[in-house]
Amino acid sequence: MPIPFIDLQAQRRRIASEVERAVTAAVAGGQWIMGPQVRALEEQLAEYAGVKHCVACANGTDALMIVLRAWNIGPGDAVFVPAFTFAASAEVVALVGATPVFVDVLEDTYNIDAHSLETEIATVRREGKLTPRAVMPVDLFGQPADYRAIEPIVAHERLKLLVDTAQAFGATLDGRQTAAIGDAAATSFFPAKPLGCYGDGGATFTDDDGLAELLRSIRVHGQGSDKYENVRIGVNSRLDTIQAAILIEKLKIFPEELEARERIARRYTEAFRRSNRVRPPHVIAGAQSTWAQYTIQVPDRDKLHRDLKALGIPTAIYYSTPLSHQKGYAHFPSAGTPVSDRISKHVISLPMHPYLDEATQARIVEAVLESAGS
Numbered sequence: 001m002p003i004p005f006i007d008l009q010a011q012r013r014r015i016a017s018e019v020e021r022a023v024t025a026a027v028a029g030g031q032w033i034m035g036p037q038v039r040a041l042e043e044q045l046a047e048y049a050g051v052k053h054c055v056a057c058a059n060g061t062d063a064l065m066i067v068l069r070a071w072n073i074g075p076g077d078a079v080f081v082p083a084f085t086f087a088a089s090a091e092v093v094a095l096v097g098a099t100p101v102f103v104d105v106l107e108d109t110y111n112i113d114a115h116s117l118e119t120e121i122a123t124v125r126r127e128g129k130l131t132p133r134a135v136m137p138v139d140l141f142g143q144p145a146d147y148r149a150i151e152p153i154v155a156h157e158r159l160k161l162l163v164d165t166a167q168a169f170g171a172t173l174d175g176r177q178t179a180a181i182g183d184a185a186a187t188s189f190f191p192a193k194p195l196g197c198y199g200d201g202g203a204t205f206t207d208d209d210g211l212a213e214l215l216r217s218i219r220v221h222g223q224g225s226d227k228y229e230n231v232r233i234g235v236n237s238r239l240d241t242i243q244a245a246i247l248i249e250k251l252k253i254f255p256e257e258l259e260a261r262e263r264i265a266r267r268y269t270e271a272f273r274r275s276n277r278v279r280p281p282h283v284i285a286g287a288q289s290t291w292a293q294y295t296i297q298v299p300d301r302d303k304l305h306r307d308l309k310a311l312g313i314p315t316a317i318y319y320s321t322p323l324s325h326q327k328g329y330a331h332f333p334s335a336g337t338p339v340s341d342r343i344s345k346h347v348i349s350l351p352m353h354p355y356l357d358e359a360t361q362a363r364i365v366e367a368v369l370e371s372a373g374s
């Protein structure tokens with residue numbers, strides 16, 4: 001039996017009847033766009049995250065972009081993003097006409113490096129061509145970025161902090177949910193995310209009443225007090241009622257699934273500590289990851305990929321090229337991203353999901369240690 005990289009069907013089987021009932025009710029209800037399930041989900045997510053407002057939208061990319069638009073970030077503005085992330089993090093900056101400035105990441109957590117951030121901000125200020133406006137850390141692979149180091153820089157520089165927690169909804173740092181950190185946060189409900197729906201979905205979070213009103217307006221064509229009053233340029237980015245209904249059911253088992261992910265991650269890390277050739281991910285003190293991915297570094301990841309594939313064990317590479325070197329992004333500024341460049345050659349992600357049983361995980365661990373050496 002081939003091992004799935006993320007076993008979404010195991011979860012589906014577990015809650016199939018609840019989800020099917022919820023979907024049927026959403027269809028029968030007839031309010032397929034912005035139905036009552038969307039508002040209910042927003043309230044539940046806001047409560048879960050301990051944030052005043054949650055505004056659902058069509059996907060995580062839009063969630064980030066809508067916040068940038070609400071802040072009027074555009075041409076001539078600089079937004080600082082990590083070089084080692086999924087394209088959407090920088091794409092949204094370019095889409096609003098602003099300039100993404102690439103910041104290097106830390107070797108052991110894969111998250112934005114506060115020292116590199118300071119350097120990049122200073123460089124942009126010194127050159128004087130762009131106006132620094134916002135910092136957008138990414139909680140990569142499910143782990144919160146080091147906000148203890150980032151927040152003072154953002155405050156000192158008088159910038160906005162937009163948390164890209166697309167991979168980490170439910171993660172915490174010092175007990176704070178990542179969705180509650182910064183001026184705003186954005187997440188994704190793409191199916192493979194720890195809290196995913198059965199299609200595309202996303203949400204923004206903020207404690208700022210004025211910003212929440214703008215986010216609600218921009219997501220529906222810049223609408224004003226009624227549907228056909230358009231007070232600004234917006235987009236069409238609503239979350240489907242069916243997806244909200246599915247997410248409400250999934251949210252019920254989400255805390256338990258996060259615990260299972262933590263247990264599985266610990267088992268991997270314990271096993272890999274025995275090897276000098278496998279570098280497990282480092283979680284900073286006080287942080288709780290959602291373990292969207294379990295990503296190790298090995299000297300020869302192509303060999304590991306080949307050896308595991310031969311045994312029916314899938315792996316994935318996030319990300320083989322830092323954004324600062326991708327064709328569509330290489331022209332954007334950066335003082336250099338040597339750590340991102342290095343780790344992108346060694347990272348490899350192993351199967352990770354809450355339904356990974358001990359025997360299967362033991363098979364994976366054995367295969368990794370056998371291939372990579374100890």
Ligand SMILES: Cc1ncc(COP(=O)(O)O)c(C=O)c1O
Nearest residue numbers: 059060061086088089166188190
């Ligand atoms: C770090 C990061 N940011 C943003 C996104 C965009 O989310 P979506 O795919 O829902 O548009 C993703 C999703 O893959 C992501 O991993």
